[in-house]
Amino acid sequence: MNMKEIKKIGRNWLRRDAAEKLRGNPVFCADLTLENPLTLKVLRSTHAHARIKRIDVDRASRTQGIARIFTAADIPGKNLAGIINKDHPLLVPDKVRHVGDAIALVAAETETAAERALQAIQVTYEDLPVIRDPEEALKEDAPRIHETGNLLFTRKIKRGEVERAFDDCAVVVEKTYRTSFLEHAYLEPDAGAGYVAADGTLVIYASTQNPHYDHGEVASLLGVAHEKVRIIQAATGGGFGSKLDLNTQGFIGLALYYLGRPVRYVYSREESFLATAKRHPLTITIKTGTDSQGRLMAMRARILCDTGAYGSYGIAVASRAAVHATGPYEVPNVDIEALCVYTNNPFAGAMRGFGAPQAAFAFESQMDLLAGELGISPLEMRRQNALREGSFTGTGQKLTASVGIRDCLNAVKPFYERVMEKWRHDPAPTFKKRGVGLGAMWYGIGNTGLQNPSTAQIEMDPEGSVTLYTGCADIGQGSTTVLSQIAGEMLGLSPGAIRAVVADTKYTTDAGATSASRQTYISGNAVKDAAGKLVEILLTEASNLLKRPKESLIVDSGLIRDKNDPEKTVPVTDIVRRAHEKGLSLKCQGSFDPVTEPLDPETGQGVPYATYAFACHLAQVTVDVLTGEVEVNRIVAAHDVGKAINPAGVIGQIYGGVAMGIGFGLMERYVPGRTVSLNDYDIPTCKDMPDIVPIVVESAEPTGPYGAKGVGEPALIPTAPAVLNAISDALGERIYTLPANLERVLEAAVAAGVFPGSHGVKQPA
Amino acid sequence: MEPCRQVPVAFTINGRAVSLEVAADETALHVIRDRLLLKGTKEGCGIGECGACTIVVDGKAVNACLMLAAQLQGRNIMTVEGLIEKHELSVLQKAFLEDHAVQCGFCTPGMLMSSCALLKDKPRPDKGDIVDAISGNLCRCTGYQQVVGAIQDAARRLFGEKA
Ligand code: FES
Numbered sequence A: 001m002n003m004k005e006i007k008k009i010g011r012n013w014l015r016r017d018a019a020e021k022l023r024g025n026p027v028f029c030a031d032l033t034l035e036n037p038l039t040l041k042v043l044r045s046t047h048a049h050a051r052i053k054r055i056d057v058d059r060a061s062r063t064q065g066i067a068r069i070f071t072a073a074d075i076p077g078k079n080l081a082g083i084i085n086k087d088h089p090l091l092v093p094d095k096v097r098h099v100g101d102a103i104a105l106v107a108a109e110t111e112t113a114a115e116r117a118l119q120a121i122q123v124t125y126e127d128l129p130v131i132r133d134p135e136e137a138l139k140e141d142a143p144r145i146h147e148t149g150n151l152l153f154t155r156k157i158k159r160g161e162v163e164r165a166f167d168d169c170a171v172v173v174e175k176t177y178r179t180s181f182l183e184h185a186y187l188e189p190d191a192g193a194g195y196v197a198a199d200g201t202l203v204i205y206a207s208t209q210n211p212h213y214d215h216g217e218v219a220s221l222l223g224v225a226h227e228k229v230r231i232i233q234a235a236t237g238g239g240f241g242s243k244l245d246l247n248t249q250g251f252i253g254l255a256l257y258y259l260g261r262p263v264r265y266v267y268s269r270e271e272s273f274l275a276t277a278k279r280h281p282l283t284i285t286i287k288t289g290t291d292s293q294g295r296l297m298a299m300r301a302r303i304l305c306d307t308g309a310y311g312s313y314g315i316a317v318a319s320r321a322a323v324h325a326t327g328p329y330e331v332p333n334v335d336i337e338a339l340c341v342y343t344n345n346p347f348a349g350a351m352r353g354f355g356a357p358q359a360a361f362a363f364e365s366q367m368d369l370l371a372g373e374l375g376i377s378p379l380e381m382r383r384q385n386a387l388r389e390g391s392f393t394g395t396g397q398k399l400t401a402s403v404g405i406r407d408c409l410n411a412v413k414p415f416y417e418r419v420m421e422k423w424r425h426d427p428a429p430t431f432k433k434r435g436v437g438l439g440a441m442w443y444g445i446g447n448t449g450l451q452n453p454s455t456a457q458i459e460m461d462p463e464g465s466v467t468l469y470t471g472c473a474d475i476g477q478g479s480t481t482v483l484s485q486i487a488g489e490m491l492g493l494s495p496g497a498i499r500a501v502v503a504d505t506k507y508t509t510d511a512g513a514t515s516a517s518r519q520t521y522i523s524g525n526a527v528k529d530a531a532g533k534l535v536e537i538l539l540t541e542a543s544n545l546l547k548r549p550k551e552s553l554i555v556d557s558g559l560i561r562d563k564n565d566p567e568k569t570v571p572v573t574d575i576v577r578r579a580h581e582k583g584l585s586l587k588c589q590g591s592f593d594p595v596t597e598p599l600d601p602e603t604g605q606g607v608p609y610a611t612y613a614f615a616c617h618l619a620q621v622t623v624d625v626l627t628g629e630v631e632v633n634r635i636v637a638a639h640d641v642g643k644a645i646n647p648a649g650v651i652g653q654i655y656g657g658v659a660m661g662i663g664f665g666l667m668e669r670y671v672p673g674r675t676v677s678l679n680d681y682d683i684p685t686c687k688d689m690p691d692i693v694p695i696v697v698e699s700a701e702p703t704g705p706y707g708a709k710g711v712g713e714p715a716l717i718p719t720a721p722a723v724l725n726a727i728s729d730a731l732g733e734r735i736y737t738l739p740a741n742l743e744r745v746l747e748a749a750v751a752a753g754v755f756p757g758s759h760g761v762k763q764p765a
Numbered sequence B: 001m002e003p004c005r006q007v008p009v010a011f012t013i014n015g016r017a018v019s020l021e022v023a024a025d026e027t028a029l030h031v032i033r034d035r036l037l038l039k040g041t042k043e044g045c046g047i048g049e050c051g052a053c054t055i056v057v058d059g060k061a062v063n064a065c066l067m068l069a070a071q072l073q074g075r076n077i078m079t080v081e082g083l084i085e086k087h088e089l090s091v092l093q094k095a096f097l098e099d100h101a102v103q104c105g106f107c108t109p110g111m112l113m114s115s116c117a118l119l120k121d122k123p124r125p126d127k128g129d130i131v132d133a134i135s136g137n138l139c140r141c142t143g144y145q146q147v148v149g150a151i152q153d154a155a156r157r158l159f160g161e162k163a
């Protein structure tokens, strides 16, 4: 690599797309101007599990302002979608599996006409037994939700001799932890728009995390060649995993295919709640044992994931929950089994962390319980078991570099010691109790034991201007800015000077999903690879011209110069001209695919991820034992991100993750059939936020671009466990089910005998 | 369904006088987005829970999805599009940009309008005032920290240090 000073990496760069959003420009799907568009709406099932005997659209089709009504029979291609397993029909042909399943698509002149038609469609259902509980679904005689059976997937991880190890343990703790369905509640309800281009291409604007996946899926649903479909990611108002599934894309494609007129489909908040993926509720029974010194010796876990009506990312969630169940600790003997099960609940898919947040709640609660039994401080308990270079994980992977968990624990240590000494014991107001808790985590970057490549191109035009082509969807996390910084660093240009063509399937190649905290690491490397190849061409040409060895040349601010002889320079544009004259292409292709090894189906042994992010949060809470209210006073959040390419962006992710973690820990719960909209689903407001002290730890990853790993999901994972451990510290009683809402906290306060009504506690005069 | 009764309304929006006929049950949000084609104001829920549709009406921050268009009569309205000063971002918008207060940006126009109303009312707000002012604006991305920071910065730049 060039020996020039690093200038663009590790500095705060302003987000490239912020100005247009601040101006209120029409960049989201719902804002786009279309020529005389039709409005789309879907008739959704009101039954959780039923055979469809008949769909009568006759009367509805004759209502005023209806262009057409579509049912499954109209789908020209393969009526099944799904990124991992294809089980999700765009419009159900014969049976509904959850309330909200799509039955018919209406294309109408106006919103009102569409609504009227929806009401006029007659569906005759024949009810089937409804399964809400995944344990029920697993029973031998349970009705089958899908032909293939209700057990979608099992991930086993087995290492060492668990039973024998438990026999030798000094302390063993076994508990069951439960979490709820969650709604992603991104601020922009799902939306899409489209038109048919002059050449017949179906052009679809989407609010999406993965345009290239959408592309393949729409082409397959319609049975058309890939070139016939173009997906353009419009500005996307958050996704957090849910916008990895198709939302409106397939419906828009279907309407365009038949009607040829511009269409738009904007979900109401209610439809977004009803029809899109949720976070998987997990039931985790976990048994953990240590020796008398507190060294973890064995763990057994059974994890049940309710994936609802469809698979979506369920397999990935189960797999990741299993791999991450040990936490960032060395556990020599493990026996973990995660089952992913269909029910008639809303389908569950990816949500920030893919099962790792749920697993962290369980393993971090276990750590505190064990520390309590052993009489060691929770911090020491974690420090002495934390993974290090040379450690083996539960899947038998030997970690060789960038294992920053100890650094994170050490970063939090002074804060922890200070609050344990003073704040924790300072007198709290009457009926209020203070508590302090820790939550640590690890998170594998990228897909679990699967290939997950990214590609990118960098092109220099004859004037020396650079264009970056990337399929990577920026959904608000700032990937376009980070990728521009990487390209800028390589090419000695300001990131702002690089034109970016992003997430348009006509001009970009596949960068994979914006998920699994993978884009900085994987697409960052792809961009670096492409830029490196371009630099190589430029330097080769310049070396010929300047008669200097290539190794001594660098490209910087539009010049190529000799490091050792500042007089020796040539403008990049001269080199570009020479290259063009010689017919050399200055559009370079880059790619990266992290090295992983598939997990063995029986033992789960393998290398699921090339690198891991680590973190530890410290939570200080004040619990009101009269109301059950928990005030989170402060979160200290230390994150090993490898290298913060754009520190302000990393810190923004940490803040946002903490907010979502507080929601997960204390308030959020989506109840199928009951939760309808934002008035019965609370997410944290500005008032719920604690002071946050973000600490960026940089344990460089040798295979990462400039050492970077990722932070998007890790940001959220430790918060809820830290808060729950703090509540338990405050009350002396633990909560095993999330969220720790008012009821559950009060219940715990009563059980702990600290609720003023409880026996033995004196009411103050 | 009977077509709804039409009522005439006249109001000022971003300094421009408009008069039009609106349906009696039409929301201000609908008129702003779909009739006046000002798409900066967002719809995140339609029921007054998210604040994405916040506009400033006679100096006060209001949820446009809860306001009837007929109620706009005689009022002075400002939307995010009205913040721009001579094609440039205003001080408040620049502070949001420079303090990294925008992630996905969907909540941003609403946040800007709530803070704009706050700064008009209280040029030197303390942190509590800011938290109150934007407590009706949900943001799922930022955790609010950089938003609060940006509003503090904007106040400082506009009106000087807090006394
Ligand atoms: S759209 Fe008005 S408050 Fe949500």
Ligand code: FES
Binding pocket: A187, A237, A238, A476, B101, B102, B103, B104, B105, B106, B107, B108, B138, B139, B140, B141, B142
């Ligand atoms: S920046 Fe995405 S909702 Fe606020």
